[in-house]
Amino acid sequence: MVKGLAAAAAILMTAMAVGTMTAPLAHAAPAGDGASPRTATPDEQSSFFDWYNATHQQTTSLLRPQFTVKKEGGRKGKRLVTAIVDGPAVRAVLPLCRQPRTLFDLDPRAPKAARWTERTPAQTLVWIEHQRQCGAQPDTPILLHAPLAEMDMLMLLQQHPTVLGNARLLMAGNSACAPSRSRGYRLTGLDRAKDGLPVLVFENDIAGEARVSVRRSRNELQPWAVVCAPPR
Structure with missing residues (x-):
């Protein structure tokens, strides 16, 4: 009797194992696409560096530019690429800091020497910094739209x-x-x-x-x- 029960249990366990092995696997939930924000392509960025170095030879250094990409008139509109270059921050009246910002727009169809155009006038960013030096730009600098004391x-x-x-x-x-x-x-x-x-x-x-x-x-x-x- 005991041997019969043991044999039956063994058969049942084998059947359960086989059923588990042959059951279809559940599909994993799709992962997020993790897409990064749109930015300029490597070729567009390289184009800007080449143009900037050729047209701003008196500039001693180029701060790391930022690139933005927008669509004119919605997703299917013209692709607008802009390079943003911030100059060195300078101390104004304590504890105020100000920093020049220049924007450059890309025309991919223009000749290489005229592919980027500098917007005028240049912008100015301001913020409060209580340290002796202005240091790094804060996350949310304030844009100066008009001259103020x-x-x-x-x-x-x-x-x-x-x-x-x-x-x-x-x-x-x-x-x-x-x-x-x-x-x-x-x-x-x-x-x-x-x-x-x-x-x-x-x-x-x-x-x-x-x-x-x-x-x-x-x-x-x-x-x-x-x-x-x-x-x-």
Whole structure:
């Protein structure tokens, strides 16, 4: 009896093992494509270095350029390649730093000597740095859209969180701004309004824009007007 049960158990285990070995394997879930952000091709980058070295021979060094690629008018539009070159950062009024930025656009159909075109005027980036030297550029430098006095730039950078908080009250009464008044915003630029007032340029978390002009009251900046634009 015992031998019979042992034999039956052995047969059952063998059958289970065979069934396991012959059962179809489940397909693994597809992995993410892990695609990296679009950038210039190696040939396009090499083309820029060749052109830059040939046309900027008086430049002692070339900082590591960044390349951006966009599609004009959507995914099927013309491919637009831009090279971004940042110059050395310099100390302005303490603790303000400023840095020149130049953009170059690629025309792949142009002759080799004229394939890249420098945009004018050059841009300027600003940020606050409390160390003795300006050092490395921060992750989110601020773009200077119009000339401003250095002390004005410093006050705008230092007080922009307070100005933004107070400006949300103005947004509530503006039909273009009200829907996005509670969204998160970050400072992206400094500008000057048509009436001459300094402007803080903010971008929200859905790529919408808010431009807040300010007036100075003693040592404090107060929001004066706000203009909002929908996501680009």
